[in-house]
Amino acid sequence: MQNMTKNALKASLEKLLAKKPLxxxxxxxxxxxxxxxxxxxxxxxxxxxxLVEWVCLEKSRTxxxxxxxxxxxxxxxxxxxxxxxxxxxxxxxAYRSVSRERIENYLFTLTHGLIxxxxxxxxxxxPISEEHKAFIADFYKYSFVGIMLDWxxxxxxxxxxxxxxxxxxxxxxxxAKSINNYTTSEK
Numbered sequence: 001m002q003n004m005t006k007n008a009l010k011a012s013l014e015k016l017l018a019k020k021p022l023x024x025x026x027x028x029x030x031x032x033x034x035x036x037x038x039x040x041x042x043x044x045x046x047x048x049x050x051l052v053e054w055v056c057l058e059k060s061r062t063x064x065x066x067x068x069x070x071x072x073x074x075x076x077x078x079x080x081x082x083x084x085x086x087x088x089x090x091x092x093x094a095y096r097s098v099s100r101e102r103i104e105n106y107l108f109t110l111t112h113g114l115i116x117x118x119x120x121x122x123x124x125x126x127p128i129s130e131e132h133k134a135f136i137a138d139f140y141k142y143s144f145v146g147i148m149l150d151w152x153x154x155x156x157x158x159x160x161x162x163x164x165x166x167x168x169x170x171x172x173x174x175x176a177k178s179i180n181n182y183t184t185s186e187k
Contacts, residue, residue, distance in 0.1 A: 008034040022093035081160035
């Protein structure tokens, strides 16, 4: 039942975004559209931006399923771009309506998981601290998010496949090298 309600709110949000910007959509608009009470909305989400964040994370998690290994992370990266692009009205409305910090936090959460899985896989059985693994994942996470935010702020006009390919080319072998640099310095 809980997922049905959340999915109904998601569908209402997407429907309403086709008609008006996010900052003009109210809780009442959403609850009226999907036939639930305001109290039910607040049982699931603290505000509209919380709903937007949940929708984005759900779509992204679906896109990333099984794409968190060294062999497949590039595909996962491309699928993040695709998920953002496919939800362009939602993302651009959110980008214009919520603080940059909220968008960053959403992207940080999404990309950290992807990159950390790759770091963990590449560091398996190597003498590297959890702190250094987290630092490596954060380093690449901040780079990716910066590029993604620039793309979003420029209206998502540039070819995202080309951007993802450039990121992959730039990072090719870098995570393993970073891990290796720490393992030699920690001995």
